[in-house]
Structure formats: C-alpha cells, structure tokens
Amino acid sequence: MNETHLIVIAKELDVDPDQVRAAAGLLGEGATVPFIARYRKEATRSLDEVAITTIRDRLGQLEELDVRRESILNSLKERELLTDELKDKILRAESMSVLEDIYLPYRPKRRTRATMAREKGLEPLALLLLAQDAETKPMSEASRFIDPEKGVETVEDALAGARDIVAELANEDEKARSRMRDLFASKGVFRSKVIAGKETEGAKFKDYFDWEEPVASAPSHRVLAMRRRAAENVLILRVAAPEDEALAVREGLFVLGDCDASNEVRKALQDSYKRLLGPAMETEIRLESKKRADEAAIKVFAENIRELLMAPPLGQKNVLAMDPGFRTGCKLVCLDRQGKLLHSETIFPLLSNAQRSEAEKAVLRLCKEFDIEAIAVGNGTGGRETESFVRGIGLAANIAVVMVNESGASVYSASKLAREEMPDKDVTVRGAASIGRRLMDPLSELVKIDPKSIGVGQYQHDVDQKGLKRSLDDVVISCVNAVGVDVNTASPSILTYVSGLGPGLARNIVSYRDKNGPFVSREALKGVPMLGPKAFEQSAGFLRIPDGSNPLDRSAVHPESYPIVQAMAGDLNCSIIDLLHNEEHRKRIEIARYVTDSVGVPTLTDIMKELAKPGRDPRDRFESFAFSDKVEKLEDLEPGMTIPGIVTNVTAFGAFVDIGVHQDGLVHVSQLADRFVKNPHEVVKVHQAVRVTVLEVDPERRRIALSMRQSPLPENTSSHKKAEQRGSKGKQVPRQNTKVESAGFNTPFANLLKNN
Known part of the structure; x- marks a missing residue:
C-alpha cells in the first residue's frame, strides 16, 4: 500500500489518511463497496459509498501513474540518461501530464527538423543564440556553420536550423509547458465554425456555426455537442489561448533582451508555438475537456439510472x-x-x-x-x-x-x-x-437490461465506454444492495449484483434452490457450491429470507452481529421476535453496553433501526399516476394549459417530460423553477410526477416547450433570456442570415440528445 497515494487521496476527499488506509485495506482484501459502507463503519469512520468508490478509483489511477513512472525510469536507466536530479523530479510528479513533460526531452524521437539540424552540426549556433549576448552577430556567427556537404548552403540555412533547435527546446521546456497549459486551461476559448457547404446539413445546430465559449466554463453537454458535430464534419472546432498572453509567457521565459540574437529567438518561439507547443496544448485541452465532459455526462446518466432503479414498486399484485x-x-x-x-x-x-x-x-x-x-x-x-x-x-x-x-x-x-x-x-x-x-418491481426487472438501452443517457455513445460501464455497474450494485434481495424468489440477474456474488455464484444459488427447495436460513447458503467464507461474509447481510427460521434473516443485520442481538434479548429476558415486535423492549436497550473493540455505536445504531423495521425498503411508496384525459396527441396541446407529466430524462440543460402525447416535452433549465437552477437534478428526478405548463408547440418539428415555474415566462422575454444565459459565458459571433432559436424546445443540445 503506497502511503503517498493514501495521503494524496485523503487531501482530495478532506478526510483522515487513516480512513483512506482502512478503506484501501478492505478493498485490497476483496471487500465490496456496499459491504464496507454498510458493515465496516467503525474501520472507515462511516465513509459512504461515494467516498469509498472514489478511493477505489483514485487508487487505480495513481497505480497507473506509478506504472508509467517505473517505465520511464527503466527507459532512462537503459539509455544511461538518469541522473539523481532527474530521478527526484520523476518521483515527485503528481500527474501524468507533469510526468510526461519531464520525460519529453529524453523521449526517443523520430527525425524532426531539430534532429536534422543537430545532425548538420548547428546545435552550438542554437545555444549561442539562446545565450543572447548583445555582442553576438547572428549573421556573422551563422556563416561559420555553412557546409554544403551537410546541406547548409547559406547563412539563412544555418539560422533556420538553429531556430528549429531553439523551437524544439522551448517546446520541451517543462516550465513553458506548465505555464502554457495553465493559460489554455484558464483563458482558452473553444471556437466552432461551420464548414463551408454544410449549413443546410447542420441547420439544427446552427447555434454552433459561429460559437465561442471559455474552456474553463463550457458545460459538458456543449463540449460534447461541438465535438460530435466536428466528428461528423459539420463544424471545425478549435481551442485557442489569448495571443498576447501566450506571447508574454514565451518571451518571459526565453527572451533575455532586445539584441539581434533575441530577435532570432523570438522567431524561433513564434514557430515553436505555431508548429509544436500550441497544437500540443490544444490537443491536451481538448482531451482534458473531453474527459471532464465524459465524467459529467456519465454522472448525469448514473443519477437517472439510479432514480429509475429505485422507483417505487407496486409490489406483489396480480x-x-x-x-x-x-x-x-x-x-x-x-x-x-x-x-x-x-x-x-x-x-x-x-x-x-x-x-x-x-x-x-x-x-x-x-x-x-x-x-x-x-x-x-x-x-x-x-x-x-x-x-x-x-x-x-x-x-x-x-x-x-x-x-x-x-x-x-x-x-x-x-x-x-x-x-x-x-x-x-x-x-x-x-x-x-x-x-x-x-x-x-422496477429494480428486479430493469437489472436484466443493459442500462444503456433504457434511454436516459446523454451522449452515451460519445463518452468513454469503459468509464460509463463501470459507473452504471456501480449504480446497479448500489441500488440492489440498498434494497436487499429475497434469496428464495430472486432471479440470477439480480443475484449477480449482490455484494460478493457475481454471475457464477448467482447461478449456483438458483440451481441449489431449485434442487433443494427454498433456503430456510442464511446459514443454509453455506451449502451452495463455491460459496465460501468470503463470499458469505460479503453477501449474507444483503440476502433476505422473509420466512426463515431465524427472524433476523429477514433483516439487514449481518449474521456476524447476531450474537449482539441475542445478548440484547437475553439481557431483557425476551426472545428476538419480542425485540422485533415490542417497541418498549427496544427502548430499554442501552447500546453503549454492547460497544466492543470491533463493534461501535454506528453498527449498533444500524442494528436498532433494523430491529424496528426489519428489511425495510428504502424506496418510496407507490402512487398511481394518470395523464390528462384532455390530451392524447400533440395537436391537443395549447399554450397556457397546465397538465400532469412524468419526467423521463434529466440532462444538464433541462428535463424531458412525458405528457401523454407520444412526444416528450422539454422543460429548459431556465423554466424548472422560479429561481436560478445550476443543476437540474436539484429540482427534478427521473420518474418524478410533475405539473407543467405548455409554453410553445411546434407540430412540424414535433417540439414541445414546457415550464414548471409558478408564473411561466414566455420564451422570448428578456427575463427568460437572462435566466438562460446566467450560467454560461458562451457567445455567438453574428453571422449573416443566422437566426437564434428560442431555448425552449429547440436548443441544439436537446436536438442532439433526441438524436442520440
């Protein structure tokens, strides 16, 4: 266990390193996130699933960094380039970008213009120019390097080669890359322009035909929207930093004066920025912004899936x-x-x-x-x-x-x-x-379907698929274990997601059940082939037996805690069933008496909650919903009417609502509430019943604009526009014959999602 990694993660999460160490140790022993969060609160001091998942993921990322670090060190050792100073810098690098910057000057290169200039013997001239001595006369010095046999025919050939070397040195300078990266990240701007002749093909997305937006504040959905259209050859998408500030960074690091040699260095720096450093930073920022946008989109998708999975069940009905x-x-x-x-x-x-x-x-x-x-x-x-x-x-x-x-x-x-x-x-x-x-039971049925097929994603085909799958798997696992599973009725599909099981053990449990009949106790699970002590420990608390021989088997009390409950009942001279059914008995329990080195107040508090409501379902109670009987098709809608609806999808720019007309309407983020809303999930969730007011209907394009405001504003009012723009610094550059559509139902983001 890398102690440095634990400290880094602890700082990021603002928790004690001991908490991270405990979680990392349990994860390393094969414990699952739900098990640690539920049954090892004393060890982690009650870290929740989000924190434990973050620890798991960051440990993986930092381990990847270490693997790359070791590879670089080995490469440098083999080529006898590793010095103590360089090794120290590599060991202290805290991110992949910094690590690669350190390694860049030593990385084996293909033949570059600078490489060829060095082969022509021009490196001394380049170093002479970089020294920028006021007495240095570049033309005169360059003449000494003319060598037709090496391809240096003229003074300008010599100076050009020397500038190529200076350009590469500037590009590979660690400090220059760091400062330029910071500049691109803090003040860089996305610029998108329509490709000539693609105006008609991309008409639905004309908001992006001439669009500028700061990299630092660009919302994830707009980043993904622009990238998608660029990939489809509708837009040209660039990232640029302010030219004057980029120039100031370069000259501040490399220009030492105003002599003739300094002028040659300036030329080299301009070439370096245009040909090497600028494109490299643009690529980095595009990749980093894509990564952030992916993470945001995956988070939205995961939140929507969670709400669907945790939707209230009707229950056991014909x-x-x-x-x-x-x-x-x-x-x-x-x-x-x-x-x-x-x-x-x-x-x-x-x-x-x-x-x-x-x-x-x-x-x-x-x-x-x-x-x-x-x-x-x-x-x-x-x-x-x-x-x-x-x-x-x-x-x-x-x-x-x-x-x-x-x-x-x-x-x-x-x-x-x-x-x-x-x-x-x-x-x-x-x-x-x-x-x-x-x-x-939405949960039991939806786990049988790939979450990506459920239709609540945002740019789900554009984001990192590995990250998306892991996040959605985490959500399904979290929901299944939060609710618990009746081991005698559960399908292999839902058992697969129970902590500590997986597809193989899930099939074994069902086969054993089919052959031997229903499980009468959790203890009987130990008879399932391949279900060993570790799998039993991780899964038992999440598997329920409603009619089991032990009344605690219907609860979330873990078998390892049964002796505690038995002691409680013994001290009160009553049975465990009496404890479950008699509140007066439970009130007499002083949990402090049962605290031990391994069992603390958090676990005992959970036990008391379970004794009060064994196996309680965290999902809300089912409430019936009906659409308005006044509308069945889009043509029935009229602006101003207020009708019920069900939220079907929540995105970064608003929520889609089914109002029963075979076409979801869009409640733009500016229409979600009578206040500024930054995150739509603060106001609505998937499967939520809402009342909406129809703002606008476009039958031709089958678009419906809705509002959840108490006093809905017309789409074209200045107040609406201000609310819409409050969270964004993007702007359109005016184009001839370009009309900006209202943000209600015809935002390019909504169109992209509907075509996702």
Missing part, C-alpha cells in the same frame, strides 16, 4: 400487462403475484368498433379469471389510446391502471435471458411480461 399496438393488436399477459406468466393473448381495441367490443369483453374476462389487481399499459405506440380504452370499460374501482415506461423492453424480449426465462413464448409476449414486471 397484474394484467398490455403491450399496445394498432395493426398488430395489443398483446396481453397475466402475471401472478410473483411475476409468473399465467396466460397471454392478443386483442384489437384500436381498429374497429366490433373488435373494440370483443377486446373489452376479453379484458373484463381476464380481470375476473385471474383476480387482476392492476393493469400495466406500455407507453409506446398506441399507449395513450390503449389506456383510454381500458379506463372506459368499467373496471372495478380497486383495479389500478398505470402507464409504464417500456424503454428497453424490446431489447430484453429479444435477449438470451428472455429466451431462457420464457423459451416457448415469442418476443411480444416477453415484452409484455417485462412491462408488467416493471410495474411490480
């Missing part, structure tokens, strides 16, 4: 699920309270009155036959029409009708997993079953 359709009909499936498929058929309620009547009879018959308690209607094509049909057939008052987001259901229905779960059913039946199960 459900009739409907996958709507017009010509091909609506596929119906009936599921029991465990989500088992009992029946499927197809109805055609949207084609003719006669078929509508038959469909009505079929739904009522199935509701009675299978004791249906809720109907789930997919929100895809024909969803609103199907919902309207169902609500109008005279269902019993106790049957809830719920629209369910079906994004990704088709991906699941065609997957290997769906074929394994329902081998004798076609994709339409599988899709309908998935819709119904999503209503019953």
Whole structure:
C-alpha cells in the first residue's frame, strides 16, 4: 500500500489518511463497496459509498501513474540518461501530464527538423543564440556553420536550423509547458465554425456555426455537442489561448533582451508555438475537456439510472400487462403475484368498433379469471389510446391502471435471458411480461437490461465506454444492495449484483434452490457450491429470507452481529421476535453496553433501526399516476394549459417530460423553477410526477416547450433570456442570415440528445 497515494487521496476527499488506509485495506482484501459502507463503519469512520468508490478509483489511477513512472525510469536507466536530479523530479510528479513533460526531452524521437539540424552540426549556433549576448552577430556567427556537404548552403540555412533547435527546446521546456497549459486551461476559448457547404446539413445546430465559449466554463453537454458535430464534419472546432498572453509567457521565459540574437529567438518561439507547443496544448485541452465532459455526462446518466432503479414498486399484485399496438393488436399477459406468466393473448381495441367490443369483453374476462389487481399499459405506440380504452370499460374501482415506461423492453424480449426465462413464448409476449414486471418491481426487472438501452443517457455513445460501464455497474450494485434481495424468489440477474456474488455464484444459488427447495436460513447458503467464507461474509447481510427460521434473516443485520442481538434479548429476558415486535423492549436497550473493540455505536445504531423495521425498503411508496384525459396527441396541446407529466430524462440543460402525447416535452433549465437552477437534478428526478405548463408547440418539428415555474415566462422575454444565459459565458459571433432559436424546445443540445 503506497502511503503517498493514501495521503494524496485523503487531501482530495478532506478526510483522515487513516480512513483512506482502512478503506484501501478492505478493498485490497476483496471487500465490496456496499459491504464496507454498510458493515465496516467503525474501520472507515462511516465513509459512504461515494467516498469509498472514489478511493477505489483514485487508487487505480495513481497505480497507473506509478506504472508509467517505473517505465520511464527503466527507459532512462537503459539509455544511461538518469541522473539523481532527474530521478527526484520523476518521483515527485503528481500527474501524468507533469510526468510526461519531464520525460519529453529524453523521449526517443523520430527525425524532426531539430534532429536534422543537430545532425548538420548547428546545435552550438542554437545555444549561442539562446545565450543572447548583445555582442553576438547572428549573421556573422551563422556563416561559420555553412557546409554544403551537410546541406547548409547559406547563412539563412544555418539560422533556420538553429531556430528549429531553439523551437524544439522551448517546446520541451517543462516550465513553458506548465505555464502554457495553465493559460489554455484558464483563458482558452473553444471556437466552432461551420464548414463551408454544410449549413443546410447542420441547420439544427446552427447555434454552433459561429460559437465561442471559455474552456474553463463550457458545460459538458456543449463540449460534447461541438465535438460530435466536428466528428461528423459539420463544424471545425478549435481551442485557442489569448495571443498576447501566450506571447508574454514565451518571451518571459526565453527572451533575455532586445539584441539581434533575441530577435532570432523570438522567431524561433513564434514557430515553436505555431508548429509544436500550441497544437500540443490544444490537443491536451481538448482531451482534458473531453474527459471532464465524459465524467459529467456519465454522472448525469448514473443519477437517472439510479432514480429509475429505485422507483417505487407496486409490489406483489396480480397484474394484467398490455403491450399496445394498432395493426398488430395489443398483446396481453397475466402475471401472478410473483411475476409468473399465467396466460397471454392478443386483442384489437384500436381498429374497429366490433373488435373494440370483443377486446373489452376479453379484458373484463381476464380481470375476473385471474383476480387482476392492476393493469400495466406500455407507453409506446398506441399507449395513450390503449389506456383510454381500458379506463372506459368499467373496471372495478380497486383495479389500478398505470402507464409504464417500456424503454428497453424490446431489447430484453429479444435477449438470451428472455429466451431462457420464457423459451416457448415469442418476443411480444416477453415484452409484455417485462412491462408488467416493471410495474411490480422496477429494480428486479430493469437489472436484466443493459442500462444503456433504457434511454436516459446523454451522449452515451460519445463518452468513454469503459468509464460509463463501470459507473452504471456501480449504480446497479448500489441500488440492489440498498434494497436487499429475497434469496428464495430472486432471479440470477439480480443475484449477480449482490455484494460478493457475481454471475457464477448467482447461478449456483438458483440451481441449489431449485434442487433443494427454498433456503430456510442464511446459514443454509453455506451449502451452495463455491460459496465460501468470503463470499458469505460479503453477501449474507444483503440476502433476505422473509420466512426463515431465524427472524433476523429477514433483516439487514449481518449474521456476524447476531450474537449482539441475542445478548440484547437475553439481557431483557425476551426472545428476538419480542425485540422485533415490542417497541418498549427496544427502548430499554442501552447500546453503549454492547460497544466492543470491533463493534461501535454506528453498527449498533444500524442494528436498532433494523430491529424496528426489519428489511425495510428504502424506496418510496407507490402512487398511481394518470395523464390528462384532455390530451392524447400533440395537436391537443395549447399554450397556457397546465397538465400532469412524468419526467423521463434529466440532462444538464433541462428535463424531458412525458405528457401523454407520444412526444416528450422539454422543460429548459431556465423554466424548472422560479429561481436560478445550476443543476437540474436539484429540482427534478427521473420518474418524478410533475405539473407543467405548455409554453410553445411546434407540430412540424414535433417540439414541445414546457415550464414548471409558478408564473411561466414566455420564451422570448428578456427575463427568460437572462435566466438562460446566467450560467454560461458562451457567445455567438453574428453571422449573416443566422437566426437564434428560442431555448425552449429547440436548443441544439436537446436536438442532439433526441438524436442520440
């Protein structure tokens, strides 16, 4: 364990190095993030999952830095270039960019202009120019280096070669690169321009045809938007620093006076900046800004996925699920309270009155036959029409009708997993079953689908795919373990994400359960093949057995803490069941009596919470939602009307809301609240029910602008524009025949996302 790394991370997180050391040690022993956060609070002093995940990731990054550092040291040793001073600088480098700057002058090079100049014997002339002695006459000195055999025909040839050497030295200077990097980062500007002839092709993104934005303040979605259009050859995207300040940095470091030699150095510095240092810094800044933008976009995606996974479950109900359709009909499936498929058929309620009547009879018959308690209607094509049909057939008052987001259901229905779960059913039946199960328990069903298929990402195909996968996996793992899993009903899909398990052990648990019947206790899990002591330690607290022989098996109390609860019950002369059911007993417990060297107040406090509500579900209670019966299609919308909606996606520039017209509307960030909103996640979350006011409708482009303000402002008011611009320093350079669209529903960022 590298002590320097621990100190660096502790400073970054503003925590004690001992906390980082403890977390790093546990991670090194194979402990998972959820396990450490939940069951090792004494060791880490209650670090949360976010901090532990950061420690894990930073340790990996710093280890990569060390690997590169070691590679550089070995390379220098082999070439006998390593001095004590150089080694010390390399060992003290705290970032990859600084490390590479130190190594740059020693890196094996391809033949450059400076290399060829050195081969011609011009390095002494270059060093003479750099010395900038007032008595030095460059022309006279250069004449001594004329050598036609080496390709130095004239004085200017000699000076040009010497300047090439000076240019390379300036480019490789560690201090010059550091200062220029800081200048580009703090005062650099993104500049995007449309490629001639691409105006029509890129019309939807004309805000970027002449756009300038400071690198330091450019929001992630705009960075990714500009990069995407540049990759598609619609825009030219550059990064530039202020010329006067870049010149001042160069001259401040290398120009010593105003003599003739200094003038030659100035020429070399200008060439160095234009040909070497400037492009290198532009590339670095583009990569660094892309990295930051990726991280921000991945964070937005992860937050949206978390809200979807943690959406309130309907619970164990008999459900009739409907996958709507017009010509091909609506596929119906009936599921029991465990989500088992009992029946499927197809109805055609949207084609003719006669078929509508038959469909009505079929739904009522199935509701009675299978004791249906809720109907789930997919929100895809024909969803609103199907919902309207169902609500109008005279269902019993106790049957809830719920629209369910079906994004990704088709991906699941065609997957290997769906074929394994329902081998004798076609994709339409599988899709309908998935819709119904999503209503019953979103978490258990959505873990079967690649999160990228769920449709709540921002530029998900543009960002670092490795980082995206890791972040989304972390979110799924966090959610599954926060809720806990009933080991006797869980599918291999959800068991895979339980702390300490994985796909292999998940399959083994299900196979063992199928062969031997339900688990009667957590202790029985030790009989599962390959589930050893470490896997049991990491997973047991997150696996629930509601009807187990030990009442604590239904809770999040870890088996290692059972003796503590038994001691509590013994001291009160009652049973563990009495502790769970009798609040007066629990009030008499003095947790300080049970503190030991390994068990402290944090763990004991968690135990007391679990005794009060064993296996409590952290998700909110399910509340039914219905769209307005006044609108079913975009043409029904009118500016000024206020209607209910469900947030389907939250982005850096606002939120998309399903209002039941087959086209999500955009609540721009400036319309989210009657105050300035920097981060939309502060105000809304995916799957949240909201009330919105229609601001503007564009039927031709199917764009809807919405507001959540108490007093919505028209899109073209100055107040709206000020609110929109408050968080941004970007600007458009005026172009002839360029009209800036309103920021409501036609922002280039919204268009990019919808085309993502």
